[in-house]
Amino acid sequence: SDMVILKPHNSVSDASSKPPKPAKHRNHKGISWPTAAIFIVGDMMGGGMIALPLAVVNAGLIPGITIIILGAIFTGYTGVQLGDNWTLMQKRWPEYKSHCRRPYPEMAYRAMGTRAKRLVSFCLCLTQFGISTVLTLLAANNLSNLLAAVGFPINFCYVIILIAVVLWPFVMLKSPMDFWQAAVGAAVSSTVAAILIVAGAIHDAPVCQKAVTYPEFSFTNLFLAYGTIAFAYGGHGAFPTIQHDMTKPFRFNRAVWASYIFILIVYIVLSTTGYSVYGDSMRNTVIPSLQTSWLSQLVNVMITVHVLPTVVIVFSPLAQQVEEWTNVPQGHFSMRRFAIRSLLLFGIIFTAESIPHFGVFLDLVGGSTITLMTMLLPSVFYLFLYASHNKRKDLINTMQISPDSPDDQLAGFSDIWRYTSKPLLLFNGASFVFGLLGGIAASYTAVCELLDAKMAPPCYVQWFTTGLQVAVSSGASTHCCGPFMNLTVSGADPLHVCL
Numbered sequence: 001s002d003m004v005i006l007k008p009h010n011s012v013s014d015a016s017s018k019p020p021k022p023a024k025h026r027n028h029k030g031i032s033w034p035t036a037a038i039f040i041v042g043d044m045m046g047g048g049m050i051a052l053p054l055a056v057v058n059a060g061l062i063p064g065i066t067i068i069i070l071g072a073i074f075t076g077y078t079g080v081q082l083g084d085n086w087t088l089m090q091k092r093w094p095e096y097k098s099h100c101r102r103p104y105p106e107m108a109y110r111a112m113g114t115r116a117k118r119l120v121s122f123c124l125c126l127t128q129f130g131i132s133t134v135l136t137l138l139a140a141n142n143l144s145n146l147l148a149a150v151g152f153p154i155n156f157c158y159v160i161i162l163i164a165v166v167l168w169p170f171v172m173l174k175s176p177m178d179f180w181q182a183a184v185g186a187a188v189s190s191t192v193a194a195i196l197i198v199a200g201a202i203h204d205a206p207v208c209q210k211a212v213t214y215p216e217f218s219f220t221n222l223f224l225a226y227g228t229i230a231f232a233y234g235g236h237g238a239f240p241t242i243q244h245d246m247t248k249p250f251r252f253n254r255a256v257w258a259s260y261i262f263i264l265i266v267y268i269v270l271s272t273t274g275y276s277v278y279g280d281s282m283r284n285t286v287i288p289s290l291q292t293s294w295l296s297q298l299v300n301v302m303i304t305v306h307v308l309p310t311v312v313i314v315f316s317p318l319a320q321q322v323e324e325w326t327n328v329p330q331g332h333f334s335m336r337r338f339a340i341r342s343l344l345l346f347g348i349i350f351t352a353e354s355i356p357h358f359g360v361f362l363d364l365v366g367g368s369t370i371t372l373m374t375m376l377l378p379s380v381f382y383l384f385l386y387a388s389h390n391k392r393k394d395l396i397n398t399m400q401i402s403p404d405s406p407d408d409q410l411a412g413f414s415d416i417w418r419y420t421s422k423p424l425l426l427f428n429g430a431s432f433v434f435g436l437l438g439g440i441a442a443s444y445t446a447v448c449e450l451l452d453a454k455m456a457p458p459c460y461v462q463w464f465t466t467g468l469q470v471a472v473s474s475g476a477s478t479h480c481c482g483p484f485m486n487l488t489v490s491g492a493d494p495l496h497v498c499l
Contacts, residue, residue: 025090025097030247036255037262039242040079040235042186045263046306047131047138048232049190050197050285051362052267053274057282059225060217061275067229067438068267074431075233076260078378082239083252085111085381088389090249092407102321103240108377111384113410120377121321124237127373128318129344130365131234133351135307135314137358138285139163142304145288149297156356157459163308164349170312171319171341172333182313186306193302194266200290200299201277207489208291208481212279220445227363227442230435232267234370236378237317281481284359288479288499291489296478319344353459360449367442375435379428383420387411390419 031039056064085107090096093110104124109117140159147154154162215221243252274286282289287303290296319341328336355361388411395401416425449455456462480498481487488497 024248024250025087027245027247027249030245032247033251033255034258036242036246036252037258038187039183040239040255040259041262042183042190043238043242044233044235044259045190045194045266046186046303046310047135048228048234048362048366049194049267049270050138050287050303051228051359052232052271053278053286054282054284054359055225055228056271056275057214057279058221060214060222061272063222064225064229064271064275065268067226068232068271069264070434071229071233072260072264072267074434075236075374076256077427077431078374079236079239079256079260080253081378081382082107082236083243083249083256085378085385086240086243087250087252088385092389102317103244104237104373107240107381107385111381111388111410123369123372123377125318125321127234127237127365127369128314129348129351130369131314132311132318132348133355134231134358134362134365135311136160136163136167136348136352137356137361139304139307139311140352141284141358142287142300142307146297146300146304149293149300157353157462160349160352160356160459164345167308167311168342168345171315171345172338173312173316182309186309189302189306191266193299193306194270196295196299196302197286197290198269198273200292200295201273201286203295204289204291204481204489205277207487208277208281211482211487212277213281213483214279219441220449223367223438223441223445224360224363224449226438227365227367227446228359229366230371230374230438230442231362231366234366234374236374237314278481280483281479281485283479289481291478291480291497293478315341315344315348355450356459357450357455360446360455363442364446364450367439367446371435371439371442375439376432379432383416383425383428384411387415387419391415394419 052068056068058064059067086096086103089107089110096106102121105117105121108120137160140156140163143163144154144156144159147159239252239256242255243249246252246255270286274282274289278286278289287296287299290299319337322344323330323337323340326336326340328334328340388409391411392401392407392409396403411419420428457465478488478497478499479485480494486494486498488494490497
């Protein structure tokens with residue numbers, strides 16, 4: 001529609017031949033669609049990106065890249081759907097034209113009623129809690145690696161607490177979506193980090209590629225890879241907020257297209273490079289596999305600097321929702337707000353200390369709540385909102401209801417079948433099945449992995465049983481390549497360099 005045909009705005013024939021369309025909603029101040037695209041990149045590319053090469057190694061090259069491409073097509077489509085939903089809601093219920101604090105649950109309410117709204121609010125909280133925990137684990141992972149590289153090896157479990165102390169004052173702030181610069185900085189930093197990772201991998205290729213090995217194919221690994229890839233596309237919670245801040249919200253689909261093409265290229269280049277150079281020698285993320293030490297640590301710092309503000313951004317709506325449930329007064333800082341936010345942060349840190357496995361926990365969050373929020377719900381809301389809209393138009397045209405009657409009828413499944421074109425329904429069905437099966441398989445596999453005895457126990461259990469040694473390593477910080485993880489590109493002694 002809006003994207004294909006770009007007509008000159010005020011040609012004479014255009015003005016005389018058509019009756020005027022109702023004006024599309026515009027905001028007086030806000031951002032343009034290219035800026036919104038940069039925001040989407042900043043919102044999505046980050047924590048999930050550096051685990052992608054390992055996901056492709058686990059899944060195999062062809063299945064891995066296929067899931068990355070399908071993930072982009074389906075979540076890009078649901079991203080556009082979220083935009084269409086919001087535009088339709090602003091048309092049907094003008095109260096959404098002013099600021100709306102929680103676009104996602106409102107969408108659930110208008111599509112499926114009050115119970116859906118409660119359920120979505122709860123799922124959104126779970127998602128944001130999960131993402132915050134994963135990103136905290138990621139930051140701790142990077143930081144402990146960085147500290148080992150500069151000669152201060154500290155146990156991962158203690159680094160998590162260090163991160164909590166750093167985050168604590170910041171989670172008390174009002175919504176950091178007010179800082180435009182942060183989103184642009186996030187987009188730039190993750191793009192530069194991706195370029196540096198590819199450059200570092202190409203530098204290591206002559207030595208590492210000769211000795212690269214791959215694991216045997218297994219469905220367990222394939223399903224876990226789905227969880228990682230879903231996590232890498234999990235930014236939809238912020239989509240309605242970004243759209244809301246645009247001068248022309250109906251242009252949001254352009255922003256989604258532009259950002260997704262960019263993100264897909266980065267993801268494919270990054271994961272194929274990591275796959276072909278390092279293969280099975282990667283652990284958790286690609287960063288420690290980079291053998292140029294300064295480059296590896298620079299990427300480490302950039303991703304960590306990207307991830308910590310993201311934790312604050314993701315934490316904010318979670319805290320606001322819990323404050324609403326517990327009737328904490330908004331608008332000013334109070335002891336109750338301090339208590340609630342501190343407790344939430346403690347919950348996140350406790351979860352991180354309980355499951356000190358960045359990779360598998362990421363797969364669990366990616367396969368469960370993120371799949372629900374990015375692959376499944378936007379389509380469901382879209383079908384219900386448009387069916388009820390078309391049904392209402394139909395009833396008004398056949399004089400069964402008056403145009404002035406309140407617009408509060410919900411659609412049923414029969415209405416969706418009747419008022420949705422079949423190709424559209426088919427595509428939504430395909431997207432839904434992909435998300436549902438992938439999500440269930442990934443979540444189930446991740447839970448099985450977490451319950452497996454091979455996994456390191458929670459930090460506090462380790463502390464009681466073995467007493468966590470503060471220093472763990474000889475100052476080595478690189479996952480060297482080759483089947484025995486002992487090949488160094490520089491020819492240095494693996495004993496001092498390799499983990």
